[in-house]
Amino acid sequence: MNSMESGNKSTTKDLINLRARIRHSAAHVMADAIQRLFPEAKFGVGPPTDDGFYYDLELDRALTPNDLDQIESLMREIIAANHSFIYTEHTRSQIRSLHKDQPYKLELIEGLSDSTALSTYTHGTFTDLCQGPHVDSTGKIPAIKLLSIAGAYWRGDENRPMLQRIYGTAFETPKALKIYLQRIAEAEKRDHRKLGQDLNLFMFDPIAPASPFFLPKGTIVYQLLMDFVRKLYLEYEYQEVITPQIYLSDLWKRSGHYDNYRENMYFITADDREMGVKPMNCPAHALIYASQLHSYRELPLRIADFGRLHRFERSGVTHGLTRVRSFAQDDAHIFCTPEQIHDEVRKFIEMLLESYKVFDFDEPRVMLSLRPQKRVGSDSIWDTAETALRSVLEDSDLSYEAVEGEGAFYGPKIDFFVPDAIGREWQLGTVQLDFSLPESFNLEYIGQDGSSKRPVVIHRAMLGAIERFMGILIEHYGGAFPLWLAPIQGTIIPITDRNVAYASEIRNILIKEGLRIDVDTRNERMNLKIREAQLQKIPYMLVIGDRETLEKTIAVRTRNNGNLGTMSIEQLGLLLRTEVISGHQTNTS
RNA sequence: GCCCACAUAGCUCAGUAGGUAGAGCACACCCUUGGUAAGGGUGAGGUCGACGGUUCAAAUCCGUCUGUGGGCUCCA
Numbered sequence: 001m002n003s004m005e006s007g008n009k010s011t012t013k014d015l016i017n018l019r020a021r022i023r024h025s026a027a028h029v030m031a032d033a034i035q036r037l038f039p040e041a042k043f044g045v046g047p048p049t050d051d052g053f054y055y056d057l058e059l060d061r062a063l064t065p066n067d068l069d070q071i072e073s074l075m076r077e078i079i080a081a082n083h084s085f086i087y088t089e090h091t092r093s094q095i096r097s098l099h100k101d102q103p104y105k106l107e108l109i110e111g112l113s114d115s116t117a118l119s120t121y122t123h124g125t126f127t128d129l130c131q132g133p134h135v136d137s138t139g140k141i142p143a144i145k146l147l148s149i150a151g152a153y154w155r156g157d158e159n160r161p162m163l164q165r166i167y168g169t170a171f172e173t174p175k176a177l178k179i180y181l182q183r184i185a186e187a188e189k190r191d192h193r194k195l196g197q198d199l200n201l202f203m204f205d206p207i208a209p210a211s212p213f214f215l216p217k218g219t220i221v222y223q224l225l226m227d228f229v230r231k232l233y234l235e236y237e238y239q240e241v242i243t244p245q246i247y248l249s250d251l252w253k254r255s256g257h258y259d260n261y262r263e264n265m266y267f268i269t270a271d272d273r274e275m276g277v278k279p280m281n282c283p284a285h286a287l288i289y290a291s292q293l294h295s296y297r298e299l300p301l302r303i304a305d306f307g308r309l310h311r312f313e314r315s316g317v318t319h320g321l322t323r324v325r326s327f328a329q330d331d332a333h334i335f336c337t338p339e340q341i342h343d344e345v346r347k348f349i350e351m352l353l354e355s356y357k358v359f360d361f362d363e364p365r366v367m368l369s370l371r372p373q374k375r376v377g378s379d380s381i382w383d384t385a386e387t388a389l390r391s392v393l394e395d396s397d398l399s400y401e402a403v404e405g406e407g408a409f410y411g412p413k414i415d416f417f418v419p420d421a422i423g424r425e426w427q428l429g430t431v432q433l434d435f436s437l438p439e440s441f442n443l444e445y446i447g448q449d450g451s452s453k454r455p456v457v458i459h460r461a462m463l464g465a466i467e468r469f470m471g472i473l474i475e476h477y478g479g480a481f482p483l484w485l486a487p488i489q490g491t492i493i494p495i496t497d498r499n500v501a502y503a504s505e506i507r508n509i510l511i512k513e514g515l516r517i518d519v520d521t522r523n524e525r526m527n528l529k530i531r532e533a534q535l536q537k538i539p540y541m542l543v544i545g546d547r548e549t550l551e552k553t554i555a556v557r558t559r560n561n562g563n564l565g566t567m568s569i570e571q572l573g574l575l576l577r578t579e580v581i582s583g584h585q586t587n588t589s
Numbered sequence: 590g591c592c593c594a595c596a597u598a599g600c601u602c603a604g605u606a607g608g609u610a611g612a613g614c615a616c617a618c619c620c621u622u623g624g625u626a627a628g629g630g631u632g633a634g635g636u637c638g639a640c641g642g643u644u645c646a647a648a649u650c651c652g653u654c655u656g657u658g659g660g661c662u663c664c665a
Contacts, residue, residue, distance in 0.1 A: 062592080062593060062594095063593085064593095064594095065594090147659095148593095148659060148660075149592090149593065149594090149659085149660085150592075150593070150659060150660030150661070151591065151592025151593060151659095151660060151661055152592080152660070152661045152662090153591075153592090153661055153662060156661075156662070157662080158590075158591065158661075158662045158663085162591055162592050162661075163592085163661095164592075164593080165592090165660070165661080167659090167660080193658095197600080198600090204656090204657085205656095206638080206655070206656045206657085207656095209655085209656065209657095210656095257665085260665080261665055264663095264664090264665070279665075280665070311664090311665080313663085313664075314590050314591095314662085314663065314664095315590070315656090316590065316591075316660090316661090316662090316663095317590090317662085317663060317664070318657095319658090323664075408665055409665070410665085413665095427664090432665090493625090495622080495623070495624060495625095496622040496623070497622065498622075523621085523622080524623090524627095524628090525621090525622090525623050525624095525627085525628060526623065526624060526625065527623080527624085527625070527626065527627070527628090528626080528627055528628085529625095529626095530625050530626055531625095531626035531627055532626085532627090533626090534626055535626080541625080543624070543625065545623095545624055546624095547624085555624080555625080557625060561625090561626090563625070
């Protein structure tokens with residue numbers, strides 16, 4: 001993603017193809033090395049990936065990092081020997097007998113149709129079922145590195161055996177490999193779990209697995225994100241509500257969650273009655289809607305809710321802030337007429353694109369997810385819903401990809417994925433149509449002709465889970481939040497304690513201007529205070545010594561090592577306020 | 590849930606022939622009042638994730654559990 005960006009389209013494509021050939025070839029070389037070291041190994045598949053390659057294999061013992069080193073050095077020998085890759089086509093019985101000791105390969109062969117050529121590639125003494133393409137010879141694999149050992153189900157099926165997967169990568173030059181490895185190291189430095197601890201944003205405790213505790217600084221960011229969304233809600237005419245956390249199971253039976261989502265829910269029993277902790281807000285909003293009679297004149301009705309949700313995620317899938325069991329979304333449900341769907345989805349997408357720009361995210365990738373196997377509602381309802389979403393996307397400038405079977409159980413959806421500062425992609429927003437909820441909750445409005453009609457529900461979230469969004473933002477900014485989001489916007493550094501009184505005076509003035517300012521009154525040297533403020537990624541360091549106290553000025557330094565010199569309190573206030581406002585301004589605000 | 594790994598002071602980590610624990614930073618106190626990324630000294634701090642087993646003796650070996658990490662599956 002990084003080094004590919006230069007150059008025109010065709011060379012980019014050439015490079016991608018070259019890398020795929022190199023990596024696929026490296027996978028063969030790795031399998032060769034493994035077979036020499038472990039002749040009893042049974043091989044699965046070994047394809048190239050976007051970032052490297054892997055090979056799956058079965059072995060009677062677990063591989064260790066030490067084994068990886070051995071495999072890698074043997075690979076280097078095989079590469080140095082510069083064996084040619086030789087393509088051969090076979091009959092079905094030939095290719096079967098070639099792989100007679102390889103049960104997984106035999107299964108793959110069974111799955112191949114007779115219309116495709118049954119081929120192998122051989123280098124040196126190693127032959128593998130493969131349609132290629134490869135580089136000419138093993139010597140044309142310029143740079144390799146084995147990275148990790150993992151478990152992976154055979155054919156991705158959790159009911160089938162778990163194989164060992166070795167991940168590696170290969171590049172067209174040693175330099176390109178080095179750049180890639182540096183990028184991984186950079187990603188580690190930005191890891192939100194590490195930064196969250198270093199910057200005192202949030203913590204975890206084993207007593208509440210996968211459930212974040214937001215510390216005071218993290219809470220400031222969290223609240224600012226909600227404030228940001230609330231401001232857009234005013235503009236886009238949403239109404240916020242607060243709804244209960246726990247409901248009798250009758251509700252979940254009615255909404256379909258009891259049948260379709262139970263394994264992800266927490267249940268408790270009180271008063272001999274079973275209750276479920278909400279994993280979603282939609283049923284609550286349906287109850288609110290149903291509590292009153294509605295006219296078509298009121299629609300669309302946009303109900304927003306930052307309610308805390310709990311979802312039991314299987315152990316092993318949780319991850320820092322990005323996959324948690326307790327969270328809140330910038331969730332809202334739009335109740336509208338079928339005719340209003342198009343306009344509502346369009347407006348939502350407009351709001352979403354506008355807000356992503358504020359966070360310096362590039363244009364999102366858009367995915368339209370269509371009906372899954374496990375679903376509620378008739379096929380004709382699904383037809384209507386899918387057509388509606390498609391038409392909005394067709395009318396917009398956005399390019400999108402439609403995927404069968406990925407929709408929610410209650411309706412099709414559009415998901416938005418954005419790349420962060422180092423090229424990784426994350427799912428943020430989502431908009432989902434729901435024709436089932438209005439049915440099951442018997443929602444109605446009175447139409448122009450005086451008869452009862454069925455509204456449509458649109459589920460939508462822009463930032464998605466605030467927890468997740470914050471995790472992504474931390475990595476995107478590398479912990480250096482823009483001024484408007486920084487938990488502490490400036491720290492005042494008195495050089496001696498003679499300057500503390502003036503420092504407090506400055507602080508009070510800036511606080512009254514709505515800024516988040518600290519004073520570092522510790523008996524430490526200025527250098528240390530600056531260092532720590534830098535490490536905490538505080539945007540402004542406001543140094544105050546005898547000179548400033550006397551002249552009623554402030555020496556201003558930014559975290560980018562920019563020394564802005566001295567200025568008056570008025571100048572500083574203006575500077576900070578201007579930066580705060582421009583930081584989170586949307587197009588329409 | 591599955592495979593593999595890891596769990597030692599608030600943090601980062603050291604502690605492999607099994608013999609009742611160490612460092613740096615942080616913290617407390619003292620000295621130092623210092624102009625743009627670490628001033629110095631002293632001190633306190635750990636039932637080595639939990640439970641069980643082997644052993645005269647377990648942070649160290651074995652088992653179970655919990656949590657976390659890398660993946661797989663899942664992600665409404």
